[in-house]
Amino acid sequence: MAEPARKMEPAPAPAGDALLAVRDLHSWYGESHILHGMNFEVKKGELVTLIGRNGAGKTTTLKSIMGIVGQRKGSIAFAGQELVGLPSHRIARLGLAFCPEERGIFASLNVAENLLLPPMIRPGGMSVAEIHTLFPNLKEREKSQGTKLSGGEQQMLAIGRILRTGAEMLLLDEPTEGLAPVIIEQIGNAIRKMKEKGFTILLVEQNFRFAATVADRFYVVEHGQVIDMIPREKLEARMGDVENYLGV
Amino acid sequence: MFELLGVSPQALFGQLLLGLINGAFYAMLSLGLAVIFGMLNVVNFAHGALYMTGAFVAWLLLEFLGVGYWPALLIAPLAVAVLGIAIERTMLRWLYKLDHLYGLLLTFGLALIVEGLFRNEYGSSGQPYQIPETLQGGQNLGFMFLPNYRAWVVVASLAICLGTWYTIERTKLGAYLRAATENPALVQAFGINVPRLLTFTYAGGVALAALAGVMAAPMVNVSPQMGSSLIIIVFAVVVIGGMGSILGSIVTGFGLGVIEGLTKVFFPEASNTVIFVIMAIVLLIKPAGLFGRAA
Structure with missing residues (x-):
């Protein structure tokens, strides 16, 4: 497949055509108030990355979208449907x-069972053969116990299994954490292929250099709020700000 | 050889059969307990009472509606499953996030209530239940007499245990159950209705107990306390096999039944305690149980 030309004119903050629109989102784990009014959007086909320091609320944002935190307030609209108030299995559907x-x-569960576990929610997902082409290790180790895989292979399995369900938007939480550079490169290639296939992706990543190679836009999260948005083409000019935000 | 051991073959094989029969019930009951504990984190003390309820439903069907053993094998588990759904939906559901102790106390209370209701209504002396006509009589095997009904119970319970094992270890539904035992939040985030899966698991587990109850009815008097006398041993079986292990429950259930039977032949004085002695030894050597995964 030919590499499509990189979009040159993406995103000033998108307006009404967002696939996912988060508005004034607050979340709690028990008594602790983690998100304090998050606002951001992801357009169809975009790859957007949440960056920020540890504990800023990036993971909680993903879990809030999926409905697996304690309590949510505000609005999360996905394809026009409100997610706040829905149980997580309805959100996935x-x-x-x-x-x-x-x-x-x-x-x-063995590797094959892990891969086939998430139910198909609609047609149009990737086939198992396609996933095996993307991550050949998974095919070789089909019969192994899921947790006997290496860290990198487990990550491939965790990504691979959500590609066949027909879901159009993927939430990936730190897919490169703790992995060797050669594996990170493989994950990066897979993510680019997923984007080509038309998946919309919201990525949380500590590894900023990795995120810079795949993302269209960056939202900077601090203390449970989005404090800045940087499109890819402004990234070089604003590296000073980024370093400041991340404290590197 | 039998002279050397000082026992008659009749006594040995007789007790061996009895051990297998008891083991069949230990296995079927501990299987349900293990699945329920694995998924719901609830130590289901009501299991014995629901086993008894299954036997009583069979007896009531025969006594008042003339519905016999074979239909009862289907109707009683279904009736108890419906009761299980009601218990899970209205009571257990609220306890999952609390300490195990709350589920244990609730189900223990339920067991006392259910037993009390039946005792109040039908007394504690027990009701006889006829062996179905097709399974009356027995085979003379030369070295022992094998009653047809008992042979049927051993074979049927083995089939039920293996069927349950297959469902959990080899099917898609079983994969959902195993995954949800490990990480229910993630399984639900994949789009699986985990709360409904929990209801289904509880209903399935107690239906298994009710099925065992119906199978036991022709061999014991159907009485309100038939469950509570059995359930203590079944808990020991679950502890020995390892909480949450399917194969462990089956093997341990049958194995301990046989060991108990043999103890009756060779050292009758210990036959009531042998299972608890084994439990103590297993807990000392392998606290997670013979087949359990260390937490």
Whole structure:
């Protein structure tokens, strides 16, 4: 497949055509108030990255979208449908899929069972053969216990299993965490291919240099709020700000 | 050889069969307990009472409606499953996030209530239940007499146990159950209705207990306390096999039944305690149980 030309004119903050629109989102874990009015949007086909320091609320944002935090207030609209108030299995059925930071590979399931676990929610997802082409290691180790895989292979499995469900938007939480550079490159290639296939992706990433190679736009998160938005083409000019935000 | 051991073959094989029969019930009951504990984090003390309820439903069907054993094998588990759904939806559901102790106390209370209701209505002396006509009589095997009904119970319970094992370890539904046991929040975030899966699991587990109850009815008097006398041993079986292990429950159930039977032949004085002695030893050597995964 030919590499499509990179979009040159993406995104000043998108207006009404957002696939995902988060407005004044507050979230709590028990008593602790983590998100303090998040605002951001992701357009169809975009790859948007949340960056920020540890504890800023990036992971909580993804979990809030999926409905697996304690309590949510505000609005999360996905394809025009309000997610706040829905249980997480209904949210998933609308076309959202989540790859958690801890990967969430099931020890009591083998690799094939892990891959086939998430139910198909609509047609149009990738076939198992396509996923095996993307991550050949998964095919070789089909019968292994899921948690016997290496960290990199587990990450591939965690991403691979949400590609076949027909979900149109993927939430990826730190897919490169703790992985060797050669594996990170493989994950990066996979993410670019997923984007070509038309998946809309919201990525949380500590590894800014990795994120810079795949993302269209960056939202900077601090203390549970979005404090800045940087489109890819402004990135070079604003590296000073980024370093300041991330404290590097 | 039997002279050397000092026992008659009749006694040995007789007790072996009895051990297998008891083991069949240990296995079927501990299987349900293990699945329910794995998924719901609830130590289901009501299991014995629901086993008894299954037997009583069979007896009531026969006594008042003339519905016999074979239909009862289907109707009683379904009736108890419906009761299980009601219990899970209205009570257990609120306890999942709390300490195990709350589920244990609630189900223990339910067990006392259910037993009390049946005792109040039908007394504690027990009701006889006929062996179905097709399974009356037995086979003379030369070394022992094998009653047809008992042979049927051993074979049927083995089939039920293996069927349950297959469902959990080899099917898609089983994969959902295993995954949800490990990480229910993530499984739900994949689009699976985990709350409904929990209801289904509880209903399935107690239906298994009710099925065992119907199978037990022709061999014991159907009485309100038939469950509570069995359930203590079944808990020991679950502890020995390892909480949450399917194969462990089956193997341990049958194995301990046989060990108990053999103890009756060779050292009858210990037959009531042998299972608890084994439990103590297993807990000392392998606290997670013989087949359990260390937490």
